[in-house]
Amino acid sequence: MLELYEGALNVPEIITRWYAEEAEYNYGAYIPFIGTVREEDGIEGLSFDVYEPILNGWFETWQAKAESLGAKLKMAHSRGDVLVHESSYIAAVFSPKRRVALETIEKFVEDFKASAPIWKYDLRHGERLYARDRSTAISGAGILGAKR
Amino acid sequence: MLELYEGALNVPEIITRWYAEEAEYNYGAYIPFIGTVREEDGIEGLSFDVYEPILNGWFETWQAKAESLGAKLKMAHSRGDVLVHESSYIAAVFSPKRRVALETIEKFVEDFKASAPIWKYDLRHGERLYARDRSTAISGAGILGAKR
Amino acid sequence: MVTVEFLGPIQKATLSLDAASLHDVAEALKEDNEMAQWLDNCAVAVNDMLVSTLDTPLKDGDKVSLLPPVCGG
Amino acid sequence: MVTVEFLGPIQKATLSLDAASLHDVAEALKEDNEMAQWLDNCAVAVNDMLVSTLDTPLKDGDKVSLLPPVCGG
Numbered sequence: 397m398l399e400l401y402e403g404a405l406n407v408p409e410i411i412t413r414w415y416a417e418e419a420e421y422n423y424g425a426y427i428p429f430i431g432t433v434r435e436e437d438g439i440e441g442l443s444f445d446v447y448e449p450i451l452n453g454w455f456e457t458w459q460a461k462a463e464s465l466g467a468k469l470k471m472a473h474s475r476g477d478v479l480v481h482e483s484s485y486i487a488a489v490f491s492p493k494r495r496v497a498l499e500t501i502e503k504f505v506e507d508f509k510a511s512a513p514i515w516k517y518d519l520r521h522g523e524r525l526y527a528r529d530r531s532t533a534i535s536g537a538g539i540l541g542a543k544r
Numbered sequence: 545m546l547e548l549y550e551g552a553l554n555v556p557e558i559i560t561r562w563y564a565e566e567a568e569y570n571y572g573a574y575i576p577f578i579g580t581v582r583e584e585d586g587i588e589g590l591s592f593d594v595y596e597p598i599l600n601g602w603f604e605t606w607q608a609k610a611e612s613l614g615a616k617l618k619m620a621h622s623r624g625d626v627l628v629h630e631s632s633y634i635a636a637v638f639s640p641k642r643r644v645a646l647e648t649i650e651k652f653v654e655d656f657k658a659s660a661p662i663w664k665y666d667l668r669h670g671e672r673l674y675a676r677d678r679s680t681a682i683s684g685a686g687i688l689g690a691k692r
Numbered sequence: 693m694v695t696v697e698f699l700g701p702i703q704k705a706t707l708s709l710d711a712a713s714l715h716d717v718a719e720a721l722k723e724d725n726e727m728a729q730w731l732d733n734c735a736v737a738v739n740d741m742l743v744s745t746l747d748t749p750l751k752d753g754d755k756v757s758l759l760p761p762v763c764g765g
Numbered sequence: 766m767v768t769v770e771f772l773g774p775i776q777k778a779t780l781s782l783d784a785a786s787l788h789d790v791a792e793a794l795k796e797d798n799e800m801a802q803w804l805d806n807c808a809v810a811v812n813d814m815l816v817s818t819l820d821t822p823l824k825d826g827d828k829v830s831l832l833p834p835v836c837g838g
Contacts, residue, residue: 411563412555419629422583425579427577429646434572435570447699447700450759494653498577501575514763534742540721541734598830661772664837690791
């Protein structure tokens with residue numbers, strides 16, 4: 397399940413609802429990863445663009461991988477503005493076993509950072525500035541620039 | 545902070561309170577690991593003994609290690625009986641950065657399983673049976689049995 | 693005709709152009725000075741599936757998307 | 766006199782005995798058939814600090830704890 401929200405995430409609502417949703421499915425381990433906007437370099441917050449069609453496909457591929465291990469993934473992300481000390485991202489795994497849960501949350505979060513079609517902007521003096529230096533080209537990028 | 549409770553943990557209360565407690569400390573990542581009792585082999589639940597003096601020392605050593613990385617740990621565990629689909633264990637890390645958070649929660653949970661002075665019993669037909677086959681001798685164990 | 697859309701921070705309106713493959717799209721975009729900073733680092737999707745080669749054929753009505761470097765979370 | 770306490774699943778009341786080091790504790794416990802299943806897999810703490818050698822000296826009032834295999838979580 398992939399949930400997108402306008403603005404900051406309601407972390408208590410989401411992480412406790414997910415816990416309740418899976419309470420009867422006999423998972424032994426639940427690991428949510430919660431990402432919060434840090435106050436640094438004088439930013440007022442961050443802002444996000446999300447391209448949903450490709451994000452959905454990416455998430456479904458991961459869900460199938462998790463299911464093959466007996467696990468389940470959930471994710472929530474913000475669109476638009478999220479101020480410092482508010483949260484913009486939650487990824488969670490449920491698994492019968494702890495090893496699968498620990499390994500899956502790590503790989504899922506790292507691949508999310510490298511691949512999910514989401515763009516981040518710093519909010520500064522009311523302006524929205526692309527965080528180019530912290531962004532990562534998607535694997536396989538650059539084919540349009542190649543010499544013939 | 546280490547919290548011990550009689551019986552099952554109130555997971556929503558604990559994970560949302562911890563999130564709120566650290567909201568102003570500028571951590572970018574919060575990862576709670578929640579352990580829930582699985583229904584298997586016909587058990588009614590699990591039961592735990594905790595030896596608090598050594599558990600506290602073990603936890604403080606880990607807290608110092610986390611602090612040296614700019615991170616913070618929290619943990620909650622049950623004593624006594626916890627029924628199937630209830631939770632008995634929460635470990636959590638707060639860290640400025642995601643890599644430290646992911647690596648620390650994994651190492652902390654694994655060392656917890658290997659070292660924390662907690663004993664597990666299956667609850668079956670009202671009896672409390674030591675889960676010997678799932679238990680791990682603490683590193684360095686066995687000196688009393690060594691031949692002189 | 694195919695449409696070419698520019699995602700995230702690329703400030704550019706959707707284009708329509710004639711193209712038989714992504715080679716044709718690449719040639720058209722190389723004419724555009726604004727695009728110089730993006731072509732080397734964008735991933736490309738056709739009808740919302742990422743593709744890895746310019747040989748990808750295009751047909752009438754296809755949607756090509758350019759995905760600049762990402763940073764979710 | 767030192768006290769020896771048995772943690773978790775070891776069903777045994779706390780002992781008091783004379784011991785100058787953990788060697789003396791080990792000798793006393795080897796006499797006890799009930800303890801045979803535990804001596805090879807227990808960790809040992811003196812005054813709530815884990816120790817790694819039988820040469821650990823003991824003094825009057827020390828507390829020795831036996832920690833059988835653990836399984837938290």
